[in-house]
Amino acid sequence: GDSVTQMEGPVTLSEEAFLTINCTYTATGYPSLFWYVQYPGEGLQLLLKATKADDKGSNKGFEATYRKETTSFHLEKGSVQVSDSAVYFCAPRGNAGNMLTFGGGTRLMVKP
Amino acid sequence: GAGVSQTPSNKVTEKGKYVELRCDPISGHTALYWYRQSLGQGPEFLIYFQGTGAADDSGLPNDRFFAVRPEGSVSTLKIQRTERGDSAVYLCASRFGQYNSPLHFGNGTRLTVT
Numbered sequence: 029g030d031s032v033t034q035m036e037g038p039v040t041l042s043e044e045a046f047l048t049i050n051c052t053y054t055a056t057g058y059p060s061l062f063w064y065v066q067y068p069g070e071g072l073q074l075l076l077k078a079t080k081a082d083d084k085g086s087n088k089g090f091e092a093t094y095r096k097e098t099t100s101f102h103l104e105k106g107s108v109q110v111s112d113s114a115v116y117f118c119a120p121r122g123n124a125g126n127m128l129t130f131g132g133g134t135r136l137m138v139k140p
Numbered sequence: 141g142a143g144v145s146q147t148p149s150n151k152v153t154e155k156g157k158y159v160e161l162r163c164d165p166i167s168g169h170t171a172l173y174w175y176r177q178s179l180g181q182g183p184e185f186l187i188y189f190q191g192t193g194a195a196d197d198s199g200l201p202n203d204r205f206f207a208v209r210p211e212g213s214v215s216t217l218k219i220q221r222t223e224r225g226d227s228a229v230y231l232c233a234s235r236f237g238q239y240n241s242p243l244h245f246g247n248g249t250r251l252t253v254t
Contacts, residue, residue: 130182
């Protein structure tokens, strides 16, 4: 079945630092790739997505590029803010099934 | 518009009891999913409905877990003879029919089995 490996957290950064959260996946066929975010006390929200190789998803200053050759979908942001503190989940959706497969999540803590 | 609604938001029950968790998806969303999230972990897939039928129930951990969606909208996750290991946040998500459309999650039901 599909699987995801995310870098373990917590990741602690100072405000305005550069962020990378690594994600690699295994999935059948040509999966769609998603990043979801869970802010403290809130539900899972879609952050960005990419549906085919070399696509770049972007939202709220975050970006991730679908790299089929390395089966990766790393999340980046050039300058993090305290409000970005949350847990981030990488999730492929393979076309053998319709469900998302979530990684364990990476907790990001941004200090002022 | 209204998002995915889950009730109750919290449920405390005694070991061995039966519980029902309800999910109201976004209107018009044909696909509905149930996930379970334990503390500090990512959501774990349980079951997926397309319309009224369970298209994939491979994630249900055992036969104590069952879910229905009789009219293709509201869904109920049912857990019989609850065990302490069932304690988790149960998440519901819905999706519009297009394959690449994202899942929209509710805030979940926190189930605690004492």
